[in-house]
Amino acid sequence: DIVVVHGALHLGQLNMGVDKPVRICQAREVRVVVDRKLPMHVDGEPWEQSACTIDISLKNKATMLRRTADxxxxxxxxxxxxxxxxxxxxxxxxxxxxxxxxxxxxxxxxxxxxxxxLGTHRRSGSIGSLAFKSSSYP
Missing domain, CATH: 1.10.287 (Helix Hairpins)
Structure with missing residues (x-):
């Protein structure tokens, strides 16, 4: 899933479970062009990313577990x-x-x-199965 977080406050709300990220789409490959320094956050790890191009693609397929009470x-x-x-x-x-x-x-x-x-199931995911490649601008 490709999602948008609208800043630090929104990120805090997500971590507390009181809000949800804005879902844009699902994709196998994504290219993000960053033209200035931006704060980034992946799987709980924040950092400041300088200008670059980031190519994200599926690294491997993973079977996701879910509750099976039914x-x-x-x-x-x-x-x-x-x-x-x-x-x-x-x-x-x-x-x-x-x-x-x-x-x-x-x-x-x-x-x-x-x-x-109908709102009877809730699902969350991780982007740990994605491969990241970053290249800084010259």
Whole structure:
């Protein structure tokens, strides 16, 4: 997610959980052109960044964990256990197992997305799986 924070006060409100960042979009690659010194903050680490171009791209894919207190979540856990058994028994290979689980999570998430729109789920993320490259202006 690409988000905007409107200054130190807004950042403090975010850390206290009383406000939310402004979500702009989702992207696999982002280029940020910084033409002057700006305060930056990534995963809890603040710093002052001089003029530069920052290229941000996905570094690797990570499976995100979430609470599974409902029947659907229990079903996915049981499905994962079954797929692990099938993999150990050489019934399916690692790639097949991964593709099945990705599809199961996609389908469960599409149902959960409808619930989130109704305000029944809250989700947060980290940008720790992103790769950062920064180059200062000459």
């Amino acid at each position: 029947a659907r979540g229990t079903t996915i856990i049981q499905m994962q256990d079954t797929l692990d058994w099938a993999r150990r028994a050489d019934i399916i290979n690692d790639e097949q197992c991964e593709r099945i689980m990705v599809e199961a999570h996609r389908r469960a998430d599409s149902v959960a997305d409808g619930n989130r729109r």
